[in-house]
Amino acid sequence: xxxxxxxxxxxxxxxxxxxxxxxxxxxxxxxxxxxxxxxxxxxxxxxxxxxxxxxxxxxxxxxxxxxxxxxxxxxxxxxxxxxxxxxxxxxxxxxxxxxxxxxxxxxxxxxxxxxxxxxxxxxxxxxxxxxxxxxxxxxxxxxxxxxxxxxxxxxxxxxxxxxxxxx
Numbered sequence: 418x419x420x421x422x423x424x425x426x427x428x429x430x431x432x433x434x435x436x437x438x439x440x441x442x443x444x445x446x447x448x449x450x451x452x453x454x455x456x457x458x459x460x461x462x463x464x465x466x467x468x469x470x471x472x473x474x475x476x477x478x479x480x481x482x483x484x485x486x487x488x489x490x491x492x493x494x495x496x497x498x499x500x501x502x503x504x505x506x507x508x509x510x511x512x513x514x515x516x517x518x519x520x521x522x523x524x525x526x527x528x529x530x531x532x533x534x535x536x537x538x539x540x541x542x543x544x545x546x547x548x549x550x551x552x553x554x555x556x557x558x559x560x561x562x563x564x565x566x567x568x569x570x571x572x573x574x575x576x577x578x579x580x581x582x583x584x
């Protein structure tokens with residue numbers, strides 16, 4: 418794109434950003450006002466990518482059509498995110514800040530004390546939810562070898578946590 422395209426885009430942004438922002442602001446629900454700048458920016462990105470498609474005699478209506486589609490996409494994303502979040506389990510009774518810190522520090526210290534291999538296999542199971550078959554595929558070892566590694570890592574981790582509790 419040349420200087421002429423850049424000048425045209427700058428003019429479109431200058432002349433129509435406020436109208437696009439107002440259009441989006443009036444239709445923003447259920448999104449938050451914090452999303453408004455991102456929506457205007459996304460609209461302008463589409464205008465820049467499709468600058469040759471912007472009609473000379475209908476710039477604002479065309480840009481509002483783009484804004485409508487950007488807003489629809491943002492709403493769909495929010496709906497998908499909300500649907501996913503609704504499937505997550507709510508946290509159980511929250512422990513006190515002191516309990517959380519002590520537990521976090523103990524776990525963090527125990528994890529730091531493990532070898533890199535033990536830590537990796539343990540976290541693949543606990544954090545990433547991989548079973549022994551999947552861990553084996555990840556590490557390119559047999560399922561049985563993965564089960565043995567996981568069992569040994571869990572035992573070492575428990576031993577380190579128990580040692581920390583006693584101290």
